[in-house]
Amino acid sequence: MESLVLSLNVVLPLLFLILVGQGVRRLKLCDERALKQMNQLVFKLFLPCTLFNNILSTDLKTVLQPQLLIYSAVCVLAACAAGWLIMPRITSDPRKQGVMIMNTYRSNAVLFGMPIVQLIYGDSQLGVMSMLIAVIVPLFNILSVIVLESFRGGKARISKLIEGIATNPLIIASALGLLCLFSGVHLWKPVASVIGDMGKVSTPLALIILGAGFQPERVAENKKELLASVSARLVWTPLAALGIAVLLGIRGVALVSLLAIFASPNAVSSYSMAEGMGSDSELASQGLLLSTVFCIPTIFLWIFCFSQCGLI
Numbered sequence: 001m002e003s004l005v006l007s008l009n010v011v012l013p014l015l016f017l018i019l020v021g022q023g024v025r026r027l028k029l030c031d032e033r034a035l036k037q038m039n040q041l042v043f044k045l046f047l048p049c050t051l052f053n054n055i056l057s058t059d060l061k062t063v064l065q066p067q068l069l070i071y072s073a074v075c076v077l078a079a080c081a082a083g084w085l086i087m088p089r090i091t092s093d094p095r096k097q098g099v100m101i102m103n104t105y106r107s108n109a110v111l112f113g114m115p116i117v118q119l120i121y122g123d124s125q126l127g128v129m130s131m132l133i134a135v136i137v138p139l140f141n142i143l144s145v146i147v148l149e150s151f152r153g154g155k156a157r158i159s160k161l162i163e164g165i166a167t168n169p170l171i172i173a174s175a176l177g178l179l180c181l182f183s184g185v186h187l188w189k190p191v192a193s194v195i196g197d198m199g200k201v202s203t204p205l206a207l208i209i210l211g212a213g214f215q216p217e218r219v220a221e222n223k224k225e226l227l228a229s230v231s232a233r234l235v236w237t238p239l240a241a242l243g244i245a246v247l248l249g250i251r252g253v254a255l256v257s258l259l260a261i262f263a264s265p266n267a268v269s270s271y272s273m274a275e276g277m278g279s280d281s282e283l284a285s286q287g288l289l290l291s292t293v294f295c296i297p298t299i300f301l302w303i304f305c306f307s308q309c310g311l312i
Contacts, residue, residue, distance in 0.1 A: 014268075018289060021210055040275075047206070051137060052195060054199075071248070073139055075241040079232075083104030099270070099274050102144050134178075210289070213285055222282075234265065263295070
């Protein structure tokens with residue numbers, strides 16, 4: 001029962017914000033043009049602030065498990081490679097292929113990860129998760145830019161790919177965050193406060209925009225793509241990453257942190273990135289919503305199984 005309550009506490013607030021977005025759509029409070037403009041604002045301003053703050057708030061003293069970091073990064077790269085090989089066989093549309101590949105490896109590590117670890121182990125054990133986020137989230141963003149640029153129109157020139165990575169707001173925010181973190185630079189308090197406040201806007205606004213843009217009647221059009229990408233996100237990727245982790249002897253808070261990264265639903269920023277980079281944002285929004293709904297039973301099953309086996 002505690003595992004179910006945990007999953008509901010993490011997921012329901014996200015679903016409610018999406019429903020608020022649907023209410024905005026039904027009441028016609030925003031037209032499509034306004035939604036696209038707000039999404040660009042989230043992608044180019046608010047999400048980078050969130051990422052910058054998450055990296056900057058990482059305690060370097062917690063970076064004590066390099067093997068865990070390496071294992072997590074290898075799993076993300078392997079999932080990306082597997083998606084790159086498999087997803088183009090399912091659909092011929094490059095814009096859909098990019099989104100499906102991204103959904104294979106990229107999860108909502110920040111929004112779901114921290115609450116899961118916090119609710120199971122408390123605030124004192126958040127160091128491992130913070131350490132993983134500082135490494136994995138920038139990796140997510142770099143890979144996502146590469147994938148979406150590569151599948152924007154089928155093929156991408158190397159120069160265009162490098163330009164897309166170098167000018168991506170999330171990559172720039174990650175680089176600035178890591179630079180400030182490792183250099184020990186402390187931001188002027190009013191500036192830090194403003195960046196922090198803008199970062200807090202990103203998730204609720206992104207979810208409301210997602211809900212406003214979501215059209216349930218069009219889910220059937222992407223049934224095949226959704227089945228492949230959502231199952232990859234919630235079943236196959238966590239099964240491989242967590243199964244091998246257990247065999248390697250990873251236990252306790254480290255295993256739960258890996259669970260939070262690899263078993264979480266699609267990242268909220270996936271929709272914003274897909275929209276901002278010319279990919280199939282409708283497929284991204286549908287995948288995000290469905291993976292958020294179906295992660296309730298899957299996360300519950302993971303936590304229940306690990307708990308019953310004495311692994312956490």
